[in-house]
Amino acid sequence: MDPSLSDRGHLLTEQANPASQNLDQLSPLELVDLFNREDQYCLTAVAQAREAIAAAIEYAAQAIAQGGRLFYIGAGTSGRLGVLDAAECPPTFCSDPEQVQGILAGGPAAMFRSSEGLEDRAEDGAAAIAEHQIGPRDFIVGITAGGTTPYVHGALAAARAAGAKTGFLACVPADQVAIAVDVDIRVPVGPELLSGSTRLKAGTVTKMVLNQISTGAMVRIGKVYGNRMVDVAVTNRKLEDRALRILSDLLGVDRQQAARLLEANGRSVKQALLQHWTGVDPASAADLLNQHQGQLRAALTASATALR
Template sequence: MSTSSSSVFDPTDRGHLLTEQANPRSAQLDQLSPLELVDLFNQEDQRTVAAIAAAREPLALAIEAITAALGQGGRLYYIGAGTSGRLGVLDAAECPPTFCTPPELVQGILAGGPAALVKSSEGLEDVFTDGEAAMAERQVNDRDVVVGITAGGTTPYVKGALHAARQQGAKTIFIACVPADQAPIEADIDIRLLVGPELLAGSTRLKAGTVTKMALNILSTGAMVRLGKVYGNRMVDVAVTNTKLRDRALRILCDLTDLDRAAAAELLDRSGQQVKLALMMHLGQLDADLAQQQLTRHQGQLRPALAAAQASLHP
């Protein structure tokens, strides 16, 4: 008996995916006034907050995994295509100025390379072996963490990368905006950010992009906090590379010590523009060399390093 063409399974048909479905709340999108458009977008964007809350446990596990890997000399890779990949590149690019990390510590890999940041090259996401090759090129190993980002959960480029990373023993994390039964994957940590259909059907640069950015903010910042690059809520490892960041560094020193701005500037200069070291020097009453030794002894964690230094001052 012959099978009609309409009943033949088409693996490229992704209409069942949550990210591809039509949103009934925006059925009249093209008839809305500008103010009504703003209100509807605002209402839908509330779903991103709920999605993050629903994924709190896997997000926390991911922070732990990333912290452990980076603390043992590993690297964090984000890999994706289109909007998902660009968001990974953006988050990676923000780590050096915010936390004074070397550029190779957190890296964003985008299908199509740097050119795809400004010019759409979504066709490059369809090659599984290209994702594998990206892992091989960077010599991903068992100390690393690879975060695959794909709103619809089906991108072959990302799947290839995660497959190769797992073969090398790397920790793998998957981020998608569809339920696991719609796009299953083998990964150590599976994060599903379910924001529902987009107002503009299939345009995952909207809610899916927003919630992905939120998740990446949490992962990178959370890991850096755990690694000691934050004291209280201050970025004490900030890279002092321009006037704005020097001003921020001086304000941090003034706020966390009894110094005025001129004295803070002198301390910052003596520390080699390193806020954490400057705080260790001043609060621990140490010269730069001894302060650095104390920080190194405590894996760069300022709070326990200060506690040890102050205990020696007041035994």
């Protein structure tokens, strides 16, 4: 292993925070106030990384649009956050579970049991890339708060060798840990209030970035119309209510009409909107959507152009 990755005392995430020297003497309210003050650094860090995050959104959208996948890979807290973000995509956007995936050192069991010792095995990261058959159509984001995790470095090196696009998300500046990737996202938030506990600010800022990457990618591939989740999966009462409200609000119809439209279009909100707006039958609406890779706005534009 690179010696620079074994001596971690100089890393921003490992340093002591002078603002919390008396952490164990604070009252509950003082603790909350201190946490809130420190969390402001997360907003600043994300804002400063805006161009890199935007590039990651575009890489992710391109990967999914061309039949590839977005992968997050990490160990410990960083890996768990990647798995969480991936798991939230299918219920939110009705996306195929294969499109966004999280790879965690130690596998599913490591979500609930400490497996941080596995992060030191670069060869395991490389093996995970091979196991998931990651290739040129995929985009993989390595997540490591301190930037040094060998498992992540091994995975990214293997992914690059396989022709995949690569991203790196870390909470240390590039001059502390350098890496060759397609998009390098650095969100340094300073030392943690509890020294070295990267489930705090580092975890918060990581979740913020991952939210933006996955949500931004889904917007780019047409899962959203305006600010509505028109690819909502109608799998329970809450989501059925959401689907009916979207149809009622956008079409100006009552809930009964919205329900009939939804059922006629196979419970697809996007297809129901297109069918109503264009006046075609449900099958034609489905074909039109397929012709435009599920992009509702593009299908509407094409339909309007054809009628001119």
